[in-house]
Amino acid sequence: MPDPAPPPAPTAAPRPAASGPGGFDAVILAGGEARRLGGLDKPGITVGGRSLVENVVAAAADARRTIVVGPERPIPGVRFVREDPPHGGPVPALAAGLAHVTAPRVALLAGDLPFLTRAHVRALLAAAPPGGGAVMVDDGGREQWLTGVWPVAELKRALAAYTGRSLKGLLAPLAAARLSPPGRPWFDCDTMDDLEEAHMHVLNEWTALACAELGIDPATVDRDLILDLTKEVAHGVARPAAPLTAYLLGLAQGAGTAPEDAVAKLTTLAKNWSREAPETLTGG
Structure with missing residues (x-):
């Protein structure tokens, strides 16, 4: 008697549509000239270990398709397009990206x-x-038109009839919901001060995570004092000496051998290093 046929292999469950019926696509505008940053490649600037545009692409990871309007970059799974004319502003950039959207909704995001x-x-x-569309509102009550989600059919109709240049004029009639989530997701990096704030935010997050991992109360860490110390050591002694000094300070504090003014003493030592180093290194 022949062996019975094996049961059919289980099939994978169909992947659910991303965030609602039909899912959504993402259009990321990343082709500006960044005049207030001196013409730097703003979307390519690294914050927290990855570029700004890579962070936005990751935030849109649920999208069926992600279109970046801007220079091509080595980011997998992304379609790159350019607006016509180049640097023509956000409305032509949106039109260039929207031409490749096939989902019923689109997340329009800055890069x-x-x-x-x-x-x-x-x-x-x-x-x-x-x-209808939804747009984020910043902590000053202002709509941020490059952090929103829009119905594609309605947006395409509005764009075909629109002759203005501002995103507000195009999108405001479609905005049926306004959202003010925590975490300032609408915060963009237009200036050097903005970039510095973004880096400090990452530093705050890292400090909290590192303290939790090490069982340290973050309230006992004078972060700015330690940063000032390591800056003095990096500039006055050598860059690799900065993390080494912070590590030695931690060892001394853990062993209970560090004086109360340990940071001040080390900072003074670093400031005077250029004068005292020749004598120290030569044994004079």
């Missing part, structure tokens, strides 16, 4: 949002009613 996360994009999608 320089260091605090934007996947959860923020999902919140926008959840807030947008059928046939």
